[in-house]
Amino acid sequence: MGLFTKDIETLDDLFLHQLQDIYYAENQITKALPKMIDKATAPELKKSFETHLRETEGQIARLEQAFEALDQKPKAVTCPAIDGIIKEANEVAGEVADKAVLDAALIASAQAVEHYEITRYGTLIAWAQQLGHTQVVPLLQATLDEEKATDDKLTTLAESKANRKAELAGG
Numbered sequence: 001m002g003l004f005t006k007d008i009e010t011l012d013d014l015f016l017h018q019l020q021d022i023y024y025a026e027n028q029i030t031k032a033l034p035k036m037i038d039k040a041t042a043p044e045l046k047k048s049f050e051t052h053l054r055e056t057e058g059q060i061a062r063l064e065q066a067f068e069a070l071d072q073k074p075k076a077v078t079c080p081a082i083d084g085i086i087k088e089a090n091e092v093a094g095e096v097a098d099k100a101v102l103d104a105a106l107i108a109s110a111q112a113v114e115h116y117e118i119t120r121y122g123t124l125i126a127w128a129q130q131l132g133h134t135q136v137v138p139l140l141q142a143t144l145d146e147e148k149a150t151d152d153k154l155t156t157l158a159e160s161k162a163n164r165k166a167e168l169a170g171g
Contacts, residue, residue, distance in 0.1 A: 015127045016070070017077060022120045023063045024076035029113060030056050032086045040106055041099040042165075045157060049110070052150050059143045066136040085112050104166035107158045114151040121147060 008014045033053040040046045067074040089109030096102040121144035128137050 011127060012131055015124065015131060015133070016072065018120065018124055018127070019063065019066065019070075020075050020077040021079045022117070022124065023060070023067075023074060024079045025082035025117065025120070026056055026060045026063060027076060028079070028082050028086060030060070032089070032113075035090070036093075036106055036110065039093055040103060042103050042157075042162060045103055045106065045162065048150075048153055048157060049106075052110075055146050055150070059146065062139040062143055066139045069135045069139075070133060081116060082113070085109070085116060088112075098166075098169040100162070100165040100169040104158065104162045107154050107162055111151055111154050111158075114147050114154065117147045118144065118151065 008017055030053065033049055033056065037046055037049045037053070040049060064074045089106075089112070092105050092109060093102060096105050121140055125137055125140045125144060128134070128140060
């Protein structure tokens, strides 16, 4: 059975499992973001994380709508990938003493999360279209668009300020 709670026999089974996986991931992200907000020192980074926390809460609501549209109860299955990304982010943040370097590390960690989400939502959209679950595609697409926009904002923050400040840190 591997990582899955039951044998997956069809693409529909796999689709539902991955929907449950991203539902878990989004819920874990809502727990991790407040810690990142507290650790961030740049005001624009704090604001970006706060905005994304609100977006993530909306993404969870959209996932719940997707489950309903599929006549399924919202259910999460443990996602070792997001757990690992969040664990690594916490470890790295705990090892960085300089605040400027910490902000750069937080951005990098947040982008690792975004890239994971972007891959999951892209795959879910493709499978939903293949399986004829067209009613959930707009819900998933709205979230994918938000994840890409967040990644772009983080890239801009990193390249315009945070990485340069981190480079100059410590003399």
